[in-house]
Amino acid sequence: MAGASGGRSLEETPTWAVAVVCFVLVLISIIIEHIIHLIAKWLKKKHKRALYEALEKIKSELMLLGFISLLLTVGQSPISNICISKSLGATWHPCSKEEETESNNNKAEEETDSETGGRKLLSMLSDSGGSFRRILASGSSTDKCAERDKVSFVSKDGIHQLHIFIFVLAVFHVLYCVLTLALGRAKMRRWKHWETETRTAEYQFSHDPERFRFARDTSFGRRHLSFWTKTPALMWIVCFFRQFVRSVPKVDYLTLRHGFIMAHLAPQSHQKFDFQKYIKRSLEEDFKVVVGISPPIWFFAVIFLLFNTHGWKSYLWLPFIPLVIILLVGTKLQVIITKMALRIIERGEVVKGVPVVQPGDDLFWFNRPSLLLYLINFVLFQNAFQLAFFAWAWYEFGLRSCFHRHVEDIVIRISMG
Structure with missing residues (x-):
């Protein structure tokens, strides 16, 4: 399945790029875990029982936050597919309507500036066959809530x-x-x-x-x-x-x-x-x-x-x-x-x-x-x-x-x- 924002899926991504990303993430995780292990070992050596228990509690809190993040990742599509009425979605915003309009106008200007380059890229890819058609189908996928004249409970970007x-x-x-x-x-x-x-x-x-x-x-x-x-x-x-x-x-x-x-x-x-x-x-x-x-x-x-x-x-x-x-x-x-x-x-x-x-x-x-x-x-x-x-x-x-x-x-x- 292609990405939600119209980017390349893993089908069109080089395996070396995927391997590099996974290697960096695993390496960072191992380094952080080793640092925590060294701190715990030093606290035990110094007989700092309370601080060692505090470190264990920090680890459990970080694990809880990681679990919350995992739930958000798994539930990203189901949550974004929940539709609510536009009148309900327009309540309790952190920004005023004027500020939202100004922000949307700025985004529209940025998209207009990049439209020319996008058209050139489109013409270059038009001869690439099936791969391009899959990307185009992904990018042109319509919002399910918009089809029903509603808005998402929380968008994928949110x-x-x-x-x-x-x-x-x-x-x-x-x-x-x-x-x-x-x-x-x-x-x-x-x-x-x-x-x-x-x-x-x-x-x-x-x-x-x-x-x-x-x-x-x-x-x-x-x-x-x-x-x-x-x-x-x-x-x-x-x-x-x-x-x-x-x-x-x-x-x-x-x-x-x-x-x-x-x-x-x-x-x-x-x-x-x-x-x-x-x-x-x-x-x-x-x-x-x-x-x-x-x-x-x-x-x-x-x-x-x-x-x-x-x-x-x-x-x-x-x-x-x-x-x-x-x-x-x-x-x-x-x-x-x-x-x-x-x-x-x-x-x-x-x-x-x-x-x-x-x-x-x-x-x-x-x-x-x-x-x-x-x-x-x-x-x-x-x-x-x-x-x-x-x-x-x-x-x-x-x-x-x-x-x-x-x-x-x-x-x-x-x-x-």
């Missing part, structure tokens, strides 16, 4: 463009997760200095476990116990701005470290325990979660595609949803630390040694700490989705297509991502 978008989305999602892990580890490098400081004599003297102090006079108390903590609304406002400036200061790190040791380890482990290393392992465990794409996140991605239509001005509000969510998560984490400080006051005005914080599930939304991690996972995927959509639209339709007709649309998508 399915091909969707193929490319899935590939771009997979690349951006993996890069986004890896970049987030790298930035998190880079931020924690400064904590290594604080961890080393806990082994010095100066630290032991300033944090004497037998010393009694007012809770408000401690460094942790002076940071979190003030007049603004008495009003919930004011506390949320202060915590909102705190996430932008030193979201994890030294006093919070040392206090949370002390509270963790008192809750889970023996007091003698205070100097030996490396809390920064424990947090790094916890980050790797969390990375194993956020790198995955759950069914609800896929559902929201489809919703984002649905509302990316002309008239909804989605470029003015859609990219801001992940921003609002991540700001709420950052504020909530600051509020949790502040509430742990308030619990110290509730237990007594005077503390012995370093204030001991007591976290609990009741400090989180719906008593579910995992909800914050899920929201971070959602934001990571949606930001990768926004940037992937921008890169795909740029590649397929140009920078100033109807997807990004406005300059503010380009600025918002890139800056929010």
Whole structure:
């Protein structure tokens, strides 16, 4: 069967060309698989169990995306042969009718420019016999939906463009997760200095476990116990701005470290325990979660595609949803630390040694700490989705297509991502 666009089928294609294409594709696949195998081997050698599981999850996600692409390939003809009425096919377009008309006119001009060359090619092939007749029959095949005065549910060109978008989305999602892990580890490098400081004599003297102090006079108390903590609304406002400036200061790190040791380890482990290393392992465990794409996140991605239509001005509000969510998560984490400080006051005005914080599930939304991690996972995927959509639209339709007709649309998508 000849190609859908009137090109040569494999019957008229040199076998060496087919072999070269297959060889290149297989070679690239083997190289990528070998690189992933080397990374997995290195992670096992370094005893990075969480990162190894994250790598396996990335492989499964890539396999899922590949399976979706395979389904699109197999279902290309059946999907394109589904016919709907023209009135229904004219609804919810990403471009306005004026932009569609302008785009069609540009395509018509390009076809007109190449018509002369096409006629010359036609005359050259007119003497080539049966091979030409097969190509001509393929190129002149009529649209089944057009014969019924209808349009395709999704055209074959549209399915091909969707193929490319899935590939771009997979690349951006993996890069986004890896970049987030790298930035998190880079931020924690400064904590290594604080961890080393806990082994010095100066630290032991300033944090004497037998010393009694007012809770408000401690460094942790002076940071979190003030007049603004008495009003919930004011506390949320202060915590909102705190996430932008030193979201994890030294006093919070040392206090949370002390509270963790008192809750889970023996007091003698205070100097030996490396809390920064424990947090790094916890980050790797969390990375194993956020790198995955759950069914609800896929559902929201489809919703984002649905509302990316002309008239909804989605470029003015859609990219801001992940921003609002991540700001709420950052504020909530600051509020949790502040509430742990308030619990110290509730237990007594005077503390012995370093204030001991007591976290609990009741400090989180719906008593579910995992909800914050899920929201971070959602934001990571949606930001990768926004940037992937921008890169795909740029590649397929140009920078100033109807997807990004406005300059503010380009600025918002890139800056929010």
